[in-house]
Amino acid sequence: MKHPGKMVPEVIKSLFKKPATTSYPKEKAMIPKNFRGKIKFDSQACIGCKICMRDCPAKAVQISPTDKEKVFKAKFYLDRCIYCAQCVDSCPRKALKSSSEFELAHYDREKLEEDQE
Numbered sequence: 419m420k421h422p423g424k425m426v427p428e429v430i431k432s433l434f435k436k437p438a439t440t441s442y443p444k445e446k447a448m449i450p451k452n453f454r455g456k457i458k459f460d461s462q463a464c465i466g467c468k469i470c471m472r473d474c475p476a477k478a479v480q481i482s483p484t485d486k487e488k489v490f491k492a493k494f495y496l497d498r499c500i501y502c503a504q505c506v507d508s509c510p511r512k513a514l515k516s517s518s519e520f521e522l523a524h525y526d527r528e529k530l531e532e533d534q535e
């Protein structure tokens with residue numbers, strides 16, 4: 419480095435600046451409005467049309483019938499989901515919603531298959 423002294427004002431300035439990052443997970447993360455987190459399924463609203471399955475680019479959602487007539491359940495593959503919310507946009511019955519849930523990492527891949535009814 420040719421002129422190390424040039425850095426001194428910058429170093430002093432940064433000593434008094436508020437940090438640009440938060441100390442997550444110690445501090446709670448700020449979730450922006452319209453954040454696309456884990457998808458939530460509303461079985462009361464679903465009509466089983468499977469448009470969400472057709473439009474999902476990651477094949478991360480599966481809709482199937484339950485024992486009850488005209489009631490459907492959803493399976494989400496959270497390891498495949500890219501949280502694009504295309505399924506939310508495609509659903510004609512507003513049966514899918516993005517949530518603010520984002521802490522989804524797991525050591526066991528099978529635990530990333532989630533059934534919602």
Ligand code: SF4
Nearest residue numbers: 464465467468470509
């Ligand atoms: S698009 Fe909506 S209504 Fe159709 S199967 Fe998917 S969740 Fe159900």
Ligand code: SF4
Nearest residue numbers: 474499500502503505
């Ligand atoms: S958020 Fe995107 S990737 Fe995830 S299930 Fe919906 S359409 Fe598929």
